[in-house]
Amino acid sequence: MEQTPGNTRGLTLVFTGNGKGKTTAALGMALRAWGQGMKVLVLQFIKGGWKYGELKAAEKLGPNFVMRQMGEGFIKGAGDDGLEAHRAAAQNALQEAKKAVVEGAADMIILDEINYAVHYGLVDLAEVLDIIRSKPPGVHLVLTGRNVAEEVANLADLVTEMKEIKHPFAAGIPAQKGIEF
Template identity: 50%
Template sequence: MVYTGNGKGKTTASMGQALRAVGQGLKVLMIQFIKGTWDYGELESIKRLGPDFQIKPLGKGFVCSNSKLSDNEALENINKSWEEAEIEVYSDKYDMVILDEINYVIDYGLLSVDNVLSLLEKKPKRLHIILTGRNAHKEVVDKADLVTEMLEIKHQYSRGIKAQKGIEF
């Protein structure tokens, strides 16, 4: 499954899917490739669903745009996060794994789409994988069984409204 597009709600949609899965007794892991350095509401909510729903925020913040990381630091972090993702996917401990923000990582050239496609081919057959983030690669879209594109019609940021607790984080 792929949640992509320039609209808000890609991570939120994947969490809704995870909530449904946990309700059916499935085990879910979310690996976040960019988020990881700030506190946000999802972390607290997911703690309440443990151990059936776990989250690993492995990122160190924005990459490529508005980044405090050097290119080498960003690449090193993504490589470590990808290694962790591969271990978790192949562990066969989960029924669903969410690779949150992975589409950004591919789009920014920090991870080869071939690596992701290979993982999708080799994953345990019963495992559901969700990929989120803008600019999903065409090959990822072609491979997916379900693709949803979030389309921004209007966003409060354009009117100067800052990120709100419980809405954006």
């Protein structure tokens, strides 16, 4: 069905679970939106430091596909020595997300790994819920990451859980270029 002003509705979508593919699914959707002439903004809450393949691709897509790494890299656990640095980075990303969503800065806004940031207490769940509720009607909002809060899932229009069946890391195979980064 072709979108017309009368039937356009921005959706809230969640990709969660312990399986691989959450960010990949969101980026596939982003590429589809970009191909339809929509502006896309991706804010990465955890990823930082590494030059992931998707960053290189986003640079080539031009000004209507913006991806910003705002994190400090992956968190090792609740006892991670750098948890305060992670928290400060996530808070900064949250402020950027609030502003982008309220202003309708893009047709699709992806908050990559935000569920993980909530789970580790880097950002407050109530603030994330406020962002979802403040979304303008024409904006698609995508949230990724493991351990989605039930309250987030309840507000979403679509929730997909990625379930790990088998992963090469369990067999001692390291992360592969083009697959994990």
